[in-house]
Amino acid sequence: MKPFIAVTRALIVGEDGVLVVKRSDDSHTNPSLWELPGGKVRANETLDEALVREVHEETGLRIRPGHVVGAVEQAFPHKVSVNIIFTVDVLGGGVRISREHEDWCWYTSGPLRFSPWLEEFKKGCRSSSAPRARI
Template sequence: MSVPTIVVAVKAVIVQDDHLLIIKRAADDEVNPGTWELVGGKLDFGETLEHALEREVFEESGLCVAVQQLLYATTFLTDPNRQVVIMTYLAHPIVTTVTLSEEHSDARWVTADEAQKLLHRPILDDLDSHDVWAFLQPKMIN
């Protein structure tokens, strides 16, 4: 029997003008291959949430970001002994040129409407249930 584990992850809703950044998992990824997601990853022991987010965003996209605020937190089980806690933050890029890691195959700056067509359904459900689209609307203007 495996020991119950809790994994803490951080994700970023990176907004630049009227677009947000989404990235596509590589086709050979173990978890949800080929799906679109927000940038982010796991917290390393001893890191602050904000530092983990800055590190993960840089590792996955090559972007340096200014972390703005926590948008929401959610949790779910990936199996009976593994729980994931995700903290999703609003962030703004300091530069907008994306350099992807090998974990991802594509990146796009998309409108909110485009994001709602591309993002993986569980991510959309979280964004919807926490009213993120309404919160972002005044922030996503030219």
């Protein structure tokens, strides 16, 4: 059995859509694909702490976690990533991306190539009561 890795993700909804970031083309996971900001939970770190840290590292935004709106697995050769998606409130900061990413945008619709886990989450959003998630 493969080990599970917990990953927190932020569903950041703004007036112009949902904030998504594009992985660098040299990334080990999901290269050149779009996803929600977030990342791995470190040892002895709560989900909330990981989400706040990762979103700030990846986007420059300061956030307050809200509620879990979904969880989606993605299998890799040696692990299974469990992406836990939270609503968030943006407290401040301006969007700037980390070296892990090559672009960002406020997404509403269009032909972006999303990470497999985000495609699965999007399917569930269409028929659920997830908060204003237009992804």
